[in-house]
Amino acid sequence: MSILPKDHAEASEVFNKDEGYVNWHDETLWFVRQKRDKSSKNIPEWEALREAGSQIKHYVLSHLDRLLVEFERNAKENGVIVHWAKDASEHNRIVLDILKKHQVQQMVKSKSMLTEECHMNEFLAQNGIDVIDTDLGERIVQLRQEPPSHIVLPAIHLKKKDIGDLFHEHLGTDAGATDPQYLTEAARQHLRDKFLTRRAALTGVNFAVAETGGFVVATNEGNADMGAHLADVHIACMGFEKIIPKQEHLGVFLRLLARSATGQPITTYSSHFKKPREGQEMHVVILDNGRSTQLGREDFRNSLKCIRCGACMNTCPVYRRSGGHSYHNAVAGPIGSILAPNLDMTKNADLPFASTLCGSCSNVCPVKIDIHDQLYKWRQVLAKNGHVPKGKQMGIKAMSVVLSQPRFYQWSGRLGRAVMRSVPFVVNNAMNPWYKQREMPEPPKESFRDWYVRNREN
Amino acid sequence: MSARDHILEQIKINKPAELVLPETLSFESDFADLTETFTELLKTVYTEVVPVKNETELLQLLTARYEGVVNRATTIPSLLPWADFSLSVSDPHELETLELAVLKAEFGVAENGAIWISDAHLPHRVLPFITQNLALVIPAQNLVGNMHEAYKRLTDTTGWGCFISGPSKTADIEQSLVIGAHGSRSLVVYLLEE
Known part of the structure; x- marks a missing residue:
């Protein structure tokens, strides 16, 4: 699946060409954010619950090695085969080897952002394995040969008509049909056949419990369970930060997760896997892929607390108006923008700048990650390491010269106001990035300083 | 060094100073009437x-509600004569044609309507998902x-268990809610008083 080769600002410009479409995207996600607000307000202890979630995750970060070893021991005792992968390629190789051992060429997969991060589908395809994504939204984007644009709502960037056309082409639905009920039914029939014929199923992991060696997978569609319980081989893939100490902690996280994600009190299915069923083989792959490096970055390690609810995306004014694909990373939005530079600073240097730093992301985060502070801190790290574009560097330097010299600052202000008043086309043109999708403000007649000097006597 | 040891080594070097778990990790709810909230x-x-x-x-209620439905299965012994589909199959794929499953489940959660069902109550894990329609029966208390x-x-989740809250659903097409994605198309919950 191709990832847009543009940086966030360029890709957003393309996304913003159709104003009606952008407004629709913006409103759709804001609607999800509002559902989250309503749902969280039904819980009087919501803030204490967020704090509890954050504290448990903090404990996890400080005990990760021990918890992972405890999980491994218990999982093995339960008859689960545990694998460890340092990076994406090791992860993909492990999955391929399991499938080869069982002579499986076709596999069903439920939602796993981790396999997106590893570009696993492409790797398996190159090795002759056909992977079918079974979450409806993921199946839609897979048929379109594009990555999900949102971690919870993979096809949120598409309109009914796009999906109707796609299903007409691939699933033989009626031309022009756009009724979601009808289209979903077609996908149900199409995917039921896959569930019944595939011998291997891959799922993600929402939470892995050290104390029991079990793991929880949450879906609304039931696709993880349909896949896993019918397959001879179940492979569950997890980033190592998915670990939690005790089963009772699920009480905290399952109350937070769906409410933060979609405003539901809980997902339809919260499936607790512990032992393979009789005759089945169950594997867990534990992945690092830069997570241990992020753990060592004091300012950014809290990003590993993330439970992948997507609330920060739904609330983000930049995400809502630029779309998930503009972030060119498996995880988009504010959380993606603090995770991605850890993986590749050069490639993802633009992402921490794709934010207004308004702080809304941090306010809705169910585990209280200081997302907007981290975005701000990443900007400084990136600038220090020379990852900020020349133009922006020059701008910041110029700004620093102006702001550090009061007389020069006063003079520039006066000049700016005069220019905007007398020759407005100098700033009101396409060369000025601030003029895009905006009207420039009416310039004030005088600065506050001028006004103050004039009125001080009174 | 194996990947496992390498990862654990890196974590040891990079992890923050150890913290203790907070004491308040559990909250009590005070619903006046659990059945009402659950419903x-x-x-x-x-x-x-x-x-x-x-x-x-x-049995009377099921007979009336699902009149005309064929391929009915149950895990409740007293309802077996009413069922026309046997669950004693060796391969779970054989459950593909199941229209209705009436299953005993363990307990429900008022705050979110989730119902716990597990290996302890099921001959096949896929049963509550593969059936077209689902009815769960839990003791009212x-x-x-x-x-x-x-x-x-x-305290023990057995080999596998699941909280189920409602029928299978999706909103992946323009956020329009559609009931019946991959799992059951409908759910009815019976609260058994005796």
Whole structure:
């Protein structure tokens, strides 16, 4: 699946060409954010619950090695085969080897952002394995040969008509049909056949419990369970930060997760896997892929607390108006923008700048990650390491010269106001990035300083 | 060095100073009437909760509601004569044609309408998902307030278990809610008084 080769600002410009479409995207996600607000307000202890979630995750970060070893021991005792992968390629190789051992060429997969991060589908395809994504939204984007644009709502960037056309082409639905009920039914029939014929199923992991060696997978569609319980081989893939100490902690996280994600009190299915069923083989792959490096970055390690609810995306004014694909990373939005530079600073240097730093992301985060502070801190790290574009560097330097010299600052202000008043086309043109999708403000007649000097006597 | 040891080594070097777990990790709910909250909540996810006196009445209600439905299976012994589909199959794929499963489940959670079902109650894990329609039967007194109380009950989750809250659904097409994605198309919950 191709990832847009543009940086966030360029890709957003393309996304913003159709104003009606952008407004629709913006409103759709804001609607999800509002559902989250309503749902969280039904819980009087919501803030204490967020704090509890954050504290448990903090404990996890400080005990990760021990918890992972405890999980491994218990999982093995339960008859689960545990694998460890340092990076994406090791992860993909492990999955391929399991499938080869069982002579499986076709596999069903439920939602796993981790396999997106590893570009696993492409790797398996190159090795002759056909992977079918079974979450409806993921199946839609897979048929379109594009990555999900949102971690919870993979096809949120598409309109009914796009999906109707796609299903007409691939699933033989009626031309022009756009009724979601009808289209979903077609996908149900199409995917039921896959569930019944595939011998291997891959799922993600929402939470892995050290104390029991079990793991929880949450879906609304039931696709993880349909896949896993019918397959001879179940492979569950997890980033190592998915670990939690005790089963009772699920009480905290399952109350937070769906409410933060979609405003539901809980997902339809919260499936607790512990032992393979009789005759089945169950594997867990534990992945690092830069997570241990992020753990060592004091300012950014809290990003590993993330439970992948997507609330920060739904609330983000930049995400809502630029779309998930503009972030060119498996995880988009504010959380993606603090995770991605850890993986590749050069490639993802633009992402921490794709934010207004308004702080809304941090306010809705169910585990209280200081997302907007981290975005701000990443900007400084990136600038220090020379990852900020020349133009922006020059701008910041110029700004620093102006702001550090009061007389020069006063003079520039006066000049700016005069220019905007007398020759407005100098700033009101396409060369000025601030003029895009905006009207420039009416310039004030005088600065506050001028006004103050004039009125001080009174 | 194996990948495992390498990862654990890196974590040891990079992890923050050790912290203790906070004391307050469990919260009590104070619903005046658990059955009422449970029923109201499930209504919002298109699920009817039906109080029923005993298994005899349950049989009458099921017969009326699912009249004309063929391929009915159950895990409740007294309902076996009513069922026309045997669950003693060796391969779970054989459950593909199942229209209705009436299954015994363990307990429900009032705050979110989730119902716990597990290996302890099921001959096949895929049963509640592969059936076109699902009915869960739980003892009326087996309701707890919230998820913290639920996990106090779940000291052992057996090999596999699941909280189910409503029929399978999706909103992946323009956020329009559609019931019946991959799992069951409908759910009815019977609260058994005896």
